[in-house]
Amino acid sequence: MSDGPRLPGVDEADEEDRIVCHVDADCFYASCERLREPELRDEPLVVGMGYEAGATNGAVATASYEAREFGVESAQAISTALERLPRRAAFENGEIDESDLDRGETGYYRPVDMDYYESVAADVREILHDCADVVREVSIDEAYLDVTDRTAWGVADGFARHIRDRIRREVGVTVSVGVAPTMSTAKIASDFDKPDGLTVVEPGEIREFLAPLEVELLHGVGPVTARELREMGLETAGDVAETDPEPLVERFGERGRELFDRARGEDDRRVEPKGDPKSFSRESAFADPVEDPTPKYELIETLAAAVADRARREGALYRTIGVKAVTPPYDVNTRERSLPGPVDDPDLVDRIARDLFTEFETDPVRKLGVRVANLEFAAADQASLDGWERDASGTGTGADEGETEESDPGANPVRDDRTAGQSSLADFS
Incomplete structure (x- = not known):
């Protein structure tokens, strides 16, 4: 990659030169709650709506990794979450018979506090904008960074580690970072080694990285699409990349062509901010x-x-x-x-x-x-x-x-x- 300024038109010709980071916070709401209540660290923690005493309606917003071991998942009905992981407070207050379960089979619950989470997210965003010239904020806990002009492929892992470690040190929450020449591959890479992960997919390695992944790990593939792909005999990203794209287009329309391209690591989308900053x-x-x-x-x-x-x-x-x-x-x-x-x-x-x-x-x-x-x-x-x-x-x-x-x-x-x-x-x- 050239050390000098890029000439007009060169960006489009050198797609593999692009260095895209996808930064994704790990169980963000739970991390925020642990930030202000350190005693919640390493404990099963569920953040959601409807956890108040006597409430039966609501859903899980975030479940810590410890809570997930009990089968609690995001978007799960609150009643189901309570059955799988009773409240620690109820256990300690004697509302739950100790003979039925031990303390380690209970967890902590906190109601969603978006104002507070947004305050923490603002701290993270400040670091992201300081580390990259181009940032696309996808949600409160997720963003793409184009760091092509800030680093080089030979040291991209160190640059990404700097971003991850700086967020942990200055803000106190953990993030996972994926680095790749394309947005879709960077997104997959950030999910590859959670929590506190760092995965770098260099140019020329994308097809090899994607090939063994199950189809639901492809960017944009949900449970329904994954099931339909399996019905077509396509189990992995490599299977999708090697198939005839026409049946995919017939079944999924233009999205089928997109699935084929993404499975091959082909994604020419650019990291672009969502409008002017506020x-x-x-x-x-x-x-x-x-x-x-x-x-x-x-x-x-x-x-x-x-x-x-x-x-x-x-x-x-x-x-x-x-x-x-x-x-x-x-x-x-x-x-x-x-x-x-x-x-x-x-x-x-x-x-x-x-x-x-x-x-x-x-x-x-x-x-x-x-x-x-x-x-x-x-x-x-x-x-x-x-x-x-x-x-x-x-x-x-x-x-x-x-x-x-x-x-x-x-x-x-x-x-x-x-x-x-x-x-x-x-x-x-």
């Missing part, structure tokens, strides 16, 4: 919780400069500036202030971020973040900020907690959106 943020954690205000404000200055610089490099203006302060054990606090119009002003980002953080300056803080949001990418001359800065230095209008931004920019010149405790960070990403 915000930019930078975060950094302290080795230990810090109480002294000085290092905290120094870090805010650094993060504010980095966020403003990225927005300028991306050609983005912003209408909202925010900070995040994570206090022990893992309480996420966010503060935001909205401006009457889009700006590009690094000094303003720094000043507002500092002002928003003042209520936490003496609290122990383990992580800090600065964010700009409500982005606009249209090319336009920047308006004067003199009047806006006078507004930004005021106290706002005292909007209610959780209020959304007014559609009329002049109706609410400056506002703090305050959400304490386990707050939603859906926009802090």
Whole structure:
């Protein structure tokens, strides 16, 4: 792979040069719950809806690997999950006869907390965007990265390991990473060695890697399609790759041709972001919780400069500036202030971020973040900020907690959106 810049048209000609990472969190919701409750580590843990006392309806959102050993699966009816893995709390409270089962045959249950999971996902996404120029976020716990311009095939395994280890070290959750020249193969590779896995499929190795895999492991093949493929005598990806594609097209339509191509490792899709980003943020954690205000404000200055610089490099203006302060054990606090119009002003980002953080300056803080949001990418001359800065230095209008931004920019010149405790960070990403 050339070390210099790519010439127009070269990307299409050198498909095998592409290096795609698929990053997939392992039992993400369960990992998040263990992050704030470390005593749940290595215990059977189920996260879902309908676990409240007396509830009978609901479904499993995530089952830890320990819980799966008891037959608990994602999307399983809550009643079935409870039969296979009774609540640990019920056992310890004497609601379950100890003669019927021992403590190790029970597990922990936590209700879904999407606001909290989104806050953790935002931390992961920040690392992904720092490690790759092109990121396609598929879901809260899954993303594709094109790292072609960041590394080379000879050291791609080390680069992927760096991403995986950095997420574990800085965020505290585990992910599995698959690396391949195509998106579909990278997706399969990330599932190959879970949890905390790393599988690299280099150019020229795709067919050999895919051939022995059962058909349901092919990207996009569910139970129904797998059963139909087996009815056609196709048990493995290698069988699909070596068959006549016409019967596949007759049975599955154009999707049959796609199955044939994917089984052969042929996938020309590019990693493309899903539209423009909604915000930019930078975060950094302290080795230990810090109480002294000085290092905290120094870090805010650094993060504010980095966020403003990225927005300028991306050609983005912003209408909202925010900070995040994570206090022990893992309480996420966010503060935001909205401006009457889009700006590009690094000094303003720094000043507002500092002002928003003042209520936490003496609290122990383990992580800090600065964010700009409500982005606009249209090319336009920047308006004067003199009047806006006078507004930004005021106290706002005292909007209610959780209020959304007014559609009329002049109706609410400056506002703090305050959400304490386990707050939603859906926009802090």
